[in-house]
Amino acid sequence: MPTIDRDGVRIYYEVHGSGPPLLLTHGYSSTSGMWQGQIAALSKHHKLVLWDMRGHGQSDYPSDPAAYSEALTVADMAALLDAVGTESAIVGGLSLGGYMSLAFYRAHPNRVRALLIIDTGPGFKKDEAREVWNKRAYDTGDRFEREGLEVLKSASRERSGVIHRDASGLARAARGMLTQRDARVIESLPHIKVPSLIVVGADDTPFLAASDYMAAKIPGAQKMVIPAAGHAVNIDQPQAFIDTVLPFLDSLDAKAPHTAPQKAAS
Numbered sequence: 001m002p003t004i005d006r007d008g009v010r011i012y013y014e015v016h017g018s019g020p021p022l023l024l025t026h027g028y029s030s031t032s033g034m035w036q037g038q039i040a041a042l043s044k045h046h047k048l049v050l051w052d053m054r055g056h057g058q059s060d061y062p063s064d065p066a067a068y069s070e071a072l073t074v075a076d077m078a079a080l081l082d083a084v085g086t087e088s089a090i091v092g093g094l095s096l097g098g099y100m101s102l103a104f105y106r107a108h109p110n111r112v113r114a115l116l117i118i119d120t121g122p123g124f125k126k127d128e129a130r131e132v133w134n135k136r137a138y139d140t141g142d143r144f145e146r147e148g149l150e151v152l153k154s155a156s157r158e159r160s161g162v163i164h165r166d167a168s169g170l171a172r173a174a175r176g177m178l179t180q181r182d183a184r185v186i187e188s189l190p191h192i193k194v195p196s197l198i199v200v201g202a203d204d205t206p207f208l209a210a211s212d213y214m215a216a217k218i219p220g221a222q223k224m225v226i227p228a229a230g231h232a233v234n235i236d237q238p239q240a241f242i243d244t245v246l247p248f249l250d251s252l253d254a255k256a257p258h259t260a261p262q263k264a265a266s
Contacts, residue, residue, distance in 0.1 A: 001014055004079050006076055006079060009060045020047065024048065024116075025051065025053065026053065026056070026093065032058075041242045049089070053076070068172045070103055077100065088113050091113075099120055101115060102117065118234070119204050122186040123185045130183075138174065142171070149166070197244075199223075199224050202228065
């Protein structure tokens with residue numbers, strides 16, 4: 001399977017199908033395998049690019065804590081688009097993957113045709129709320145160090161059956177990638193200028209208000225709530241998820257130009 005080399009850190013990815021590129025990013029402590037049930041449907045008319053974030057799955061687990069950050073993850077995503085030969089893509093993900101997709105848009109708006117934000121929070125405006133979140137992230141990292149991959153057995157469905165080599169990368173990713181440093185992503189929402197679909201499971205209580213907030217702040221965003229689904233909405237209700245996402249993708253193909261946007265001047 002292909003990998004890209006990012007300063008000595010190998011990032012695993014896979015490509016399915018052909019057509020307009022669609023880059024999907026998994027949630028924290030999950031892997032690209034969480035999209036297994038959607039590959040056939042999503043790759044029928046798109047070049048579907050799936051990958052494992054650093055510290056996860058089949059990517060490398062660098063020992064340096066500084067090798068894990070939002071900025072490096074966003075740069076990994078840009079390198080993946082380069083590797084598959086595309087200037088722009090529909091960019092989306094679940095949970096941390098959705099947050100990183102928003103961060104990617106903030107850094108590279110010219111490389112995003114549309115956003116697909118699934119069971120995601122956009123970060124925090126207030127320092128106090130961010131500190132509470134970050135304490136939980138550090139606690140999660142500490143727990144992975146103490147208990148190893150056993151932690152995942154009681155996790156939600158997109159994480160409970162995944163395969164990692166060990167828990168060291170997850171511990172470092174919790175501290176470097178799950179934590180948040182500022183409010184730049186949440187404050188960027190009103191400036192998003194591409195079609196955006198926000199999907200949330202009706203039972204994913206912690207992310208319902210966040211989904212409402214993003215739908216209100218992102219201009220023209222659509223929001224869809226999928227019944228009888230929790231945080232792993234695409235696994236809990238796979239057909240309903242596809243029935244929600246495909247019309248959005250089809251609408252992009254119907255009205256979007258098929259020429260890639262030019263790179264912004266540096």
